[in-house]
Amino acid sequence: MRGEVLHYDEDQGFGFITGADGNRYTFAREDLRQEASMVRGTAVEFQSAGGRARVVFSVRAETANPPADAVTAASSQAGKAPWAPQRFGRFAENGPATSxxxxxxxxxxxxxxxxxxxxxxxxxxxxxxxxxxxxxxxxxxxxxxxxxxxxxxxxxxxxxxxxxxxxxxxxxxxxxxxxxxxxxxxxxxxxxxxxxxxxxxxxxxxxxxxxxxxxxxxxxxxxxxxx
Structure with a gap:
């Protein structure tokens, strides 16, 4: 499933992901597929298991050099710049203000x-x-x-x-x-x-x-x- 990192604490090794289905998933350091910076807004792929994200990896890291034809096709279909970060779920547009x-x-x-x-x-x-x-x-x-x-x-x-x-x-x-x-x-x-x-x-x-x-x-x- 595609998703986006909401928060990740490097010291605690624990964070949250909002999935394309609108649900929120927890994940831990041991769920990461590779060492990557999981800052807020990072686009990721993961496997969902009862509210937890498993086998989490950064889409940017996995597709740092995508084929040119794939980039063009994806950009044309989405109407956005190639490999632009996307937002999912109820935080996609105007998420609830937390001030x-x-x-x-x-x-x-x-x-x-x-x-x-x-x-x-x-x-x-x-x-x-x-x-x-x-x-x-x-x-x-x-x-x-x-x-x-x-x-x-x-x-x-x-x-x-x-x-x-x-x-x-x-x-x-x-x-x-x-x-x-x-x-x-x-x-x-x-x-x-x-x-x-x-x-x-x-x-x-x-x-x-x-x-x-x-x-x-x-x-x-x-x-x-x-x-």
Missing amino acids: LWSYFWRGMTENYFNFAGRARRKEYWGYLLFWTIALIVVVGIGLLIDDSMGNIDELPAVTIGLCGVFVLATILPWIGLNVRRLHDIGLTGWLFLVVFIPTIGGLIVLVFALVPSQARENQWGSVPAGI
Whole structure:
């Protein structure tokens, strides 16, 4: 099968390939057919075996000097430059953005009621970062209004009200994100209920947020993009 390297860690000898069928496959150093640089975007051929890529070799390395007629025919058929690297699967064109802001924005829009699937650590902390920034802005606006109304030394009612509305508006995506984070490390989302344990509940949730993603597909979905 033809595919493309998504990630390869030279030190760990472990990586991921997205296949032409749209699925993601893991591979290790022992699966490589020859010593070659497996940088992101490298076109490869491999044999799939239960979610794992076997007998992996770089197409560029194997076809460094292809026959001229083969190059012309392939280029004519594909309408592309000879031996140009190709992208496959759901990352082929506009793959999902994995910036910190994009995670927060998707959390407040398309993932607002999403309690299924998986969320990597970057998604969790990206959402938390911009949620905190937004909360600071809301508090600042509330304090300015309370100050202009002369409430700053008494009960800052506007600040309290704005913060309450903000928290209520963001509580569902926050719970959903924690559930998906637990799924990502192979645990049931119901474990988020430990947050209600006095004193140590929040600490336990923090530990869950720091655990690395499972580097394989699990019962809640495939490995998140960018891992």
